[in-house]
Structure formats: structure tokens, C-alpha cells
Amino acid sequence: MKELLLTALLGIGILVLDILNLKKYVLPFILLALATLVGFIAADWGTIETPFGQTMLVYENGANLALGVFAVVLFFWFILSSSYFKQHEGKTDLYALVVFSFCGAGLLASFGNMAMLFLGVEILSIPVYVLAASKKHDLASNESGFKYFILGSVASAILLFGITLVYGATGSFDLAVISNFIQDGKDASIIMNVGITMILVGFLFKISAAPFHIWTPDVYQGAPTWITAFMSTIVKAAAMVALFKLFTGPFQFYVEANGYTIGVIAAVTLIASNTAALWQTDVKRMLAYSSISHAGFLLSTIIGNASLLSLLFYLLTYSIAGIIAFGVIKETQTLEGNPLKGLYRRNGVLAFAFTAALLSMAGIPPFSGFIAKYFVIAQLIEAKYFALVVVMIITSAIGAFYYLRASLNVYQHIENAGRIVLTPLIKWTYILLTALLVLLTVAAGYIHLL
């Protein structure tokens, strides 16, 4: 509970700092609060907390770990994005919105009740609609925010309808009661199945899985790059954690009955995104399609009896790589022509970090994206979804092509390249994150100890 209170108070604290004209202390304040949050989680490790004696929110190890992953990713997001927000006139507003959205992510990590689930989804999404349109005078940003808002609210409505149908079938919003309803041997009525399908559809939109992924490239391309980085990492990760909690918890019977349908959705997501990404000329749009293809991997964790740990490991490595990749795009965005071409002559650290991030997304060792994909595929083989595994491996090979093409572009020779100068803090954060991508591979060997 104190984790949620801390994030909510952090958001309000940012507004107070703005009122008091203390804008320059905002960033240290946020970083300190996020570090405290991770400290709280470490202190709460191994305990189960249900605030007010209700099961509205349940803080157990899984929820705490997910929240910790989001907090760590957000911490690095704030450090790397500081150079962009430094000049921004509405800096504190945007920071506050990001923190409020993070509150929603916290709810989605720890909900024990369908009401809290919906509240979490809304708190997560509504600030992001505003953030996507936060470049007020840029037409593409406005379009992005508007598209995301219209489509996102329809998806939320479908999700809400699904929740009410499940309530109609079981008579409760409580996840424990819904699980018991099924375990008691009562038949899942057709209303229940329709409801769960609608919940699934709502979440497929939020994690941008096919056939509900069409909005992703437009929204990701139009939104300010750092907001895209936030959307493709924390927002997606939070929605995925909630989906995983539901469909490996109370709705497990649904996955057992419809495993192949979900497998086909994952396969279609992988094929549609990877084939489309091949033809992209804009690197931001290419990363949007790459983000969709990762949704295919993430979605298949729910049919492979995967553990929450392997999902969180995937989310952490993907988020770190995503933050690096979008960050490098932002640092080079002011350049004309093909900004990434010959990046190694402009700044070696950025070029190497970008390559590492793309190779990690492609799943090439020694980067941890390989281990993350390995966990997913190994569990799918155990669950005997061989066709899906074949699709995954073929599409990963297609993916490696466009990731490598973008990385090679960075190492092309160009004449009289202007340097890109980074502040020491940001430079060392890029180096640290790149090192983390390798270190996580080693850490994966100890994952069973948690």
C-alpha cells in the first residue's frame, strides 16, 4: 500500500514543486522517490499485504517484483529523458502525468479485484493520451494523441463490458471468488466465455497484438519520442502483467480450452509485424512494428505455462533495450537527412548502445534478449506448441535482418560529422544500461533463486 501512496504523493509533490517555483529540484526529487520505492519493495519482500483487510489490492512477491521492474525502468527513463525535458516549458506537467500513469501501472501489478483492474487500466491510459499529444503545435503529435484516445477508449469500453459479463456470470468482481467459482466445478456459462473474450480483446489492444495492432505505428511515430519510449515499455509492460495475472489465475480454464486460438493470435502478430517492419524507412516506425512483434512473444507466455519471473525478465530486457533505442533516436533527431547514418563518428557510446539494444531485441547472444526469448520458447516446447515455435524462429530470423540493417547503417562512413555531446550522467547511464543488457544474461542463471 505504501508503494501506491508514495507514487500518488510523488505526482502531487511534483505539482507542488511547480506551484512553489522549484522546477529545478523536480528531477532529483523524482529519482529519490523512485529509489525509495525500490527500497520499500525490498523491505516488503516475502510478505503478503492486503490493505484495509480487503482483497482489492494484494501485494505479494509477484506484484512487488513487477512494480520493482517498472520502477527501475522508469528511473532510467527519467535520467535519459532529462536532456529533452530540460528545455520543455511544460516539464513539470509532463513529469506529473508520467508519474500518475505509473500509479496505474502499480495498480495493474497488484490488483485483486476487477474494479481495481479497470481503474488501473484507465489511470494508466488517460495520462498517456495527453502525453502523446503533448507537442501542441505538431500535427503528427496531435493526430497520434487523438487516434490513441479514440481507439483506446473503445478498447477500454470493450474491456469494461467484458468485466460486467464476467460479473453477471459469477456474481463477483473478486479474483479469488471468480477462481473458486470455476474450481468448484461449476460450468463456465457462455456469458462467462464471451466476457473473458472481451477482456482479452481489450488487453490485446493495450499490448498492441494483432489484429488490434493497426494503431501502433501511427501513434508511436507521431508521439514525442520519449513518450513513445514510455508507451512501448512501461505502459505495455503493465498491461501485459495484468493480462498475465488474469489469464494464468482465474481465467486459466479459458486458456486451457482456447490455447490454440491464442497461439494463432500470437503467430499472426509475429508474422504481420515482422513482415511489415521489413519495408519501413522511418526507424521509429520500424521500432513500433518491432514492439508489436514483441507483443507476440509476450502473449505466448500465457499459453506456455510460463512463470511470472520469465515474463518479467522479458519485460525488463525489452524495456531497457527500448529505452536505449528510442533515446538514441531522440538524440539524433535534430540532424537532417538520415540521422542515424554514420552515428559512430558522431558519438561512439550512442552508436554502441544502439547496436546493443537492437541486437538484444533481435535475440542475439550475449545480450539478454536471447535468454528472454529462450525462456518463452523453452516453455512453449514443453507445452507442445511446436507450430508457434517454428513461426517464432522464422520471424526472429526476419527480424534479425531489419535490426542488423539499422545497426549497420550506424557504422557507415560519413565525411565531416558533427559531434553529439552528452552530459557525463547521460553518457554513463547509456553505458550502464548497455552493460545491464549483458549482465542480465548472467543473472538469468540465478533467476531460480528468487
Add this chain to the structure above:
Amino acid sequence: MALVAAGFVVTTMLLTHLLGPKRKTKIKNEAFECGIESVGNARTPFSIKYFLVAILFVLFDVEVIFMYPWAVNFRELGAFGLWEMFTFMGLMVVGLLYIIKKGALNWEK
């Protein structure tokens, strides 16, 4: 039974539609504006200030609505309720100060 009920509804609706006298004039077809003659197009652009004030009104309106049940249960809730209300009001005051700082209530600018 259901057929008779549905048939009755459909028949009466059809009959009133067919038999009722219709005298359509230009004035009768106009949108009803409380008896005042309607002027111009409804789709003219408004200044964003109106929307800001309207949405802020809704916000503080809801705050007042929240105070009614508290006032009714004031004795039962006791000190706990008082502090909860102070927290809530405190948060609203922060919001109010914030929008004043941002100039949302500045009509001239």
C-alpha cells in the same frame, strides 16, 4: 401473448404515424431554442477558455457532492472522517493552486 403485445405496439405506432395530421412549415422544422429564434450555425469554434472553466466547474461541483454524505454521517465518522476530508480537501486545494499558477482562470490572456 408476446406476439399480441409486440403487435399492439407496432400497430399503434404505425397507425399514429399514418393517421396523424402533418403540417410541416419552415418555422416548425427549426430547432427549438426555448422560444428564441435560432441564429447562425451551432458548429462555430469556441474559445478553449469556456471548456476549461466548464471542466473545472465539474471538478469542484463533484467535490461539493462528496461533502454532502460526509456532512450527513459527520458524527458516526468522527475524527477519522474529519482527517480523510482534510486530506481530500488538501489535494483539491493543491489542484486549485496549480490551475491558478498555470493561468487557467486568467480570462484576459
